[in-house]
Structure formats: structure tokens, C-alpha cells
Amino acid sequence: MLNSQDQVRFETVVLPHLDAAFNLARWILRSGADAEDASQEALLRAYRFFDGFHGGDVRAWLLQIVRNTCFTWLEKNRRMNDMTEFDEELHVPPGPTPESLAIAADSRGRLTHALESLPPRYREVIVLRELEGCSYKEISTITSIPIGTVMSRVSRARRQLQVALADPANNEAIHEL
């Protein structure tokens, strides 16, 4: 149960991370409208669990709830078709040149499309690392994957993003792998 002091504490320490919550949900769910629903649901869950939160990294704590809510959401909505397990031996064609990436940067749309073409668990680490600036340790807390796995997942997610950016036509093929 939250007393009024906890309520105030919740508004002061948790709500400032609403942008982070929304942004993560938006990229995992690929929809602003779904992200509103899911991040609101996550915030309310956070509110109910708040008396169980005893200090520490509040952003990581909240984002953990957000991503769990989002993945449950994806499951419920049967949009898991792109959630394939990862092949450790995934073969990635030669990386794009810096020039080709610079051209891609001209278009926010292209980057959005490329990022959205990645499996949700890859999108998630890209958003946490590149947009939210999380450390591997924070990513490990949020996603509940071992810290050693974070580095390899980040690397695979980035390589897949590079490939998607270099040749959007490849996206479908990558999904098959």
C-alpha cells in the first residue's frame, strides 16, 4: 500500500522517466498508440509495486516493468511472428561502408524502417543502448539477460541494423535466417 508520502515519492522519482518508458514501448511495439496503452499499464503496475522498490536505479526498475509489459502485450496480440530465436552463427554479409550509412542518415524514415525490421529483442537493446544510453549492466537488469550475453546481443543487433540500412531489400531475407 502506498501512503501519501510514497505517492509523492512516486511522482517525483518515477514519473520523470515517463519519456524513457514511452520511447522503449514505442520501439518494441512499433506503434505510438500501443505504446501509450502499454506504458500507461506499466506505470500503473510500477505504482502498485512501488512499495517493493527500495532505492537503486529507478529508470532501470521502471524500464524492466515496461519491457515485460510490452513483451506480454506482443504475445497477447499474436505479433510474435518476428520473434524468432537467434542463431549464434548468424551469417551477416560484409558490413556497409561509412559512406552508405551516412546516406542512410539523410532519412529518418529509413532508419525507423530499418530498426523496425529487426526482431523485438534486437530493437530493444538498440533502443536501450543508443537512444537511452544504458550501460550493459543496466541493459542486463532491464532485460534480465546475463551481462555477458548483453554484449553479444548488442553486437548482433547492430550488425543486423547495419545490414538492414545498407540494403532494405535484404530485410525479408534476414528474417528468414
Add this chain to the structure above:
Amino acid sequence: MSCNRAVSVLHGYFDRELDALGAAEFERHLERCFDCVGALEALESLRSSINIAELYEKAPARFRKKVLARVRSERPAVIFPARAPWRWLALAAVFLLLAYAGWRVIPVKRGGSYETVLAAEIVDAHLRSLQPGHLTDVVSTDQHTVKPWFDGKLDFSPPVHDFTDQGFPLQGGRIDVVHGRSVAALVYVRRKHFVNVFVWPTEEKDAAPRSGSQQGYQWVAWRKGGMEFCGVSDAAPSALEELQRLFTE
């Protein structure tokens, strides 16, 4: 990319996540591996593409309001024993009670002008700050300590000045939430009265100070240089006006 180091160690190095030993070893490797140098450049290019594209999607303002209202309408959870037959009845009773409580509490703020609502929120925030341990997150009378403390905690940089010589020594600062957004709160003291000055960015033009009182507290609000300011205190109204002038000079 034929070098097999360019698998994940490279990413750990790029993210500065390797320990000193690992980083030094990888740097030695970089001196003779063109594959890895190229891969590192590609990563830098990817990161700058992401930065330039500004992919970060902030919560829309009306959504922020909605969430705040939802959270505020929540009441402490009531735990029922599972499968008790009277559970749903009790739940319904709780809902009725909540609806009634919400109806009783909300009208005080509802229907008021934007300014009244804002003043009520500001006074609430001021009262919260006076609870033990809530006043300051960074305790310092030095503006050069307080200002950098806000860096990275807010999406804007509030102006921080110490007015000790003018009778308003700076006590510190903290992050607060007003109108569902994070704001900077600067804390001053005026003859044992605490003054909170809330600061957040605005796109509106500069505006002359407006003032009023709410629940026995004085407030003064003004806009200057793309920032909204609102000072609140139980000090005399003249003291707040004086502080407002110091801010705008």
C-alpha cells in the same frame, strides 16, 4: 569482416564496456587489424546516423497528463483473499467509494483556470518539498555546483543564481514534477522562510509577473527567455516580488 574479434569484443570496446586490460589488449590488436578499424568506423557512423535521425520518441504531452491523472486517481491496493464469495461485492463497494472520493476531491481543481490549476499544483509541490528530506536533492549554496547537477537529469538547463548578497541565499535544488513534467526546483531561504522557484521551458513569449495566493501561500509566475518561472513561499508577497526582480535583472 574476416577478423573474428570483430564479433562482440569490438562492440564492448566501442561502448567502453571493456575493463582497462581488455581495452588495452584490443587497442594493440587495432594497430594491426584493418578489418577491426573499419568495423569501428562503421559503428561510429551508425551511431551518428542514429543520433542525427533523432529517433527518441518522447511521451506526448496529453498522454503525460493522462498518466498523471490515472496515477493520482489510484488508491492503495486492497488485497482480498482469493475466491472469497463476497470478493466482487467488496470490489464493487471499493469502486463506488473511489468514485465518490474522486468526485469529492477533484472538483476543487476542476473548472478553475489554467493559472489556478497551476498555482494549486505549485503550492502542492511546495508543501511536498517541506516534508522532511524532500527539500533538496543537491544541497549547495554554490550555483556552480547546483547548475551542473541538473545536467542530464532534465532536458533543459535552468538558470541558477545565488542571491546571498541580496538576502536570498541559495540552498540547493531538486527535480520536481509539475503538470506532469519534470521541472527544476531552486530552493532559497528568506529569513527562515523557504522559497521554491520552479523552472521549466516554454515556447511562449516573455510575460510580466502575475501573482496570487493559494492556501495561504504566495506565488509569483513569469516567463523570460523561453523559461517559465514560478516562485512560491509563505514569505511576504514583497519578498517574492523582490526575488522575481533579481531573476529578471
